[in-house]
Amino acid sequence: MKGLISFELKKIIRKRSTVLIIIAALFICLSSIFLGAMTETSYINETEKLRGFQAIENEKNLQGQVRGYLTEDYIKQINIEANQNNPKYWGVLPAIGVQEVRIPNIISDLNSGNLNGIYDHILKGPSTDQPRPVGTNNEVKQLTNMYEKVRGPFYFDYYDGWERISTSFSISIALVVSAIIVICLSPIFSEEYSQKTDAIILTTKYGKNKVIMAKLMSSFMFTIAIYILFVTVNLIFHAVIYGLDGGNANIQIHGWYYQSPYHFTFLKLTLFSMGLSLIGLLFIAAITLFISSKAKSPFITVILSAAALYIPKVDVSEISHTADIVLNLFPINIMNATEHFEIGVFYNLFGFSILQPIMMIFTAAIISTLLIVFTYKTFKNHQV
Structure with missing residues (x-):
């Protein structure tokens, strides 16, 4: 054989x-x-940016400086130090927002039976009349359990x-x-x-x-x-x-x-x-x-x-x-x-x-x- x-x-x-x-x-x-x-970009400040391999190294350095678990104490520290004009924090601030606002809002929507709230914000940008799933009680329950495990704290790093x-x-x-x-x-x-x-x-x-x-x-x-x-x-x-x-x-x-x-x-x-x-x-x-x-x-x-x-x-x-x-x-x-x-x-x-x-x-x-x-x-x- x-x-x-x-x-x-x-x-x-x-x-x-x-x-x-x-x-x-x-x-x-x-x-x-x-x-x-070669198409990668990274900002030194609001107007200056790097491209290609230099951009990759710059992003690795910037995001590596703020790596860590986004615990309450760490978030407080970042919020104190963060400057919206400093690229060092441009990646971590949205991650904090997802952890503190977006995920809790999704869980709240699911608890109220609003499954379609998730589909309103997907990046594909669905139209208002796009067909949506009905969402059974079992599905909503499973999703809620999944999101509960995702609550955090998130770990942030150059990924x-x-x-x-x-x-x-x-x-x-x-x-x-x-x-x-x-x-x-x-x-x-x-x-x-x-x-x-x-x-x-x-x-x-x-x-x-x-x-x-x-x-x-x-x-x-x-x-x-x-x-x-x-x-x-x-x-x-x-x-x-x-x-x-x-x-x-x-x-x-x-x-x-x-x-x-x-x-x-x-x-x-x-x-x-x-x-x-x-x-x-x-x-x-x-x-x-x-x-x-x-x-x-x-x-x-x-x-x-x-x-x-x-x-x-x-x-x-x-x-x-x-x-x-x-x-x-x-x-x-x-x-x-x-x-x-x-x-x-x-x-x-x-x-x-x-x-x-x-x-x-x-x-x-x-x-x-x-x-x-x-x-x-x-x-x-x-x-x-």
């Missing part, structure tokens, strides 16, 4: 198209990291390295790495049809069992290897450019997560995002393999798999809240994980309220398992 897996894995890796697309994807990811770093790692990685996995998987796995079964080698495979001793298993296992091994490659590259280059300070800072001090109910540090956010990204990547791999077992050519497989990957990214939130949260269970939205920790979204399943990340894992696991079984049976029962 090991020999068959090794053979199928080499078939994927040794293709010229595989090597070229991996190199292109690495170039795109590295370029986005460096271009992002840009970890925040960029989680955000940049989620986007690159969803848009770039997933394309590698779709293109490289599309020929796994459909190429056998197009080259008429399916007849040879299915009549061999292991053609209807071990060969199929070897194709499936090598495909998922390739997917995980590509994922590890891009995790490593992402971590190394962000660590070199931004550093890894602030891993234990609370995500609520960041503008996107200022009303998040998740009691996460930036390190925990990064780990959860990477975990969801891997699950989403394995999900699209399973979809691609299933389509490949059905399609007669790799080209058709690529087109259909790309459609299954990218179409669910269409924003339908202004049309239907239900349709929006259903599309969020598709691979590309699971991979773009950092978007889903801004607010608490629930799915009602058989009377149970399930948080969105948990629902994503559950859905991806169930559907991927079914697709793998269907893929195996489709190729095995294929009539030559």
Whole structure:
């Protein structure tokens, strides 16, 4: 079996198209990291600012000076020393406001049954007539319990390295790495049809069992290897450019997560995002393999798999809240994980309220398992 897996894995890796697309994807990811770093800005005062790597070092120094838990005593000290014209305090003052005002107000709204108060302030800026969730009593109760744990005191520090790692990685996995998987796995079964080698495979001793298993296992091994490659590259280059300070800072001090109910540090956010990204990547791999077992050519497989990957990214939130949260269970939205920790979204399943990340894992696991079984049976029962 090991020999068959090794053979199928080499078939994927040794293709010229595989090597070229991996190199292109690495170039795109590295370029986005460096271009992002070059656009960073930091103010010396109200009128003077730095750019690029100098800005990163300046922000690291400024925010590092006020790092610490935002306890009552520390907040009093900051309020005494703070000068609105001093960039040293520009990052910590909004974090204090979230801890002292925003989170308590959310808890108060939830206790009064006003779930939509949260949606009035999300950064996507919904219109007043945008569809909203109804919010069951169980959901409100769960959200209230989550926000109670987030009350604080928050830990403040320079967190840009970890925040960029989680955000940049989620986007690159969803848009770039997933394309590698779709293109490289599309020929796994459909190429056998197009080259008429399916007849040879299915009549061999292991053609209807071990060969199929070897194709499936090598495909998922390739997917995980590509994922590890891009995790490593992402971590190394962000660590070199931004550093890894602030891993234990609370995500609520960041503008996107200022009303998040998740009691996460930036390190925990990064780990959860990477975990969801891997699950989403394995999900699209399973979809691609299933389509490949059905399609007669790799080209058709690529087109259909790309459609299954990218179409669910269409924003339908202004049309239907239900349709929006259903599309969020598709691979590309699971991979773009950092978007889903801004607010608490629930799915009602058989009377149970399930948080969105948990629902994503559950859905991806169930559907991927079914697709793998269907893929195996489709190729095995294929009539030559």
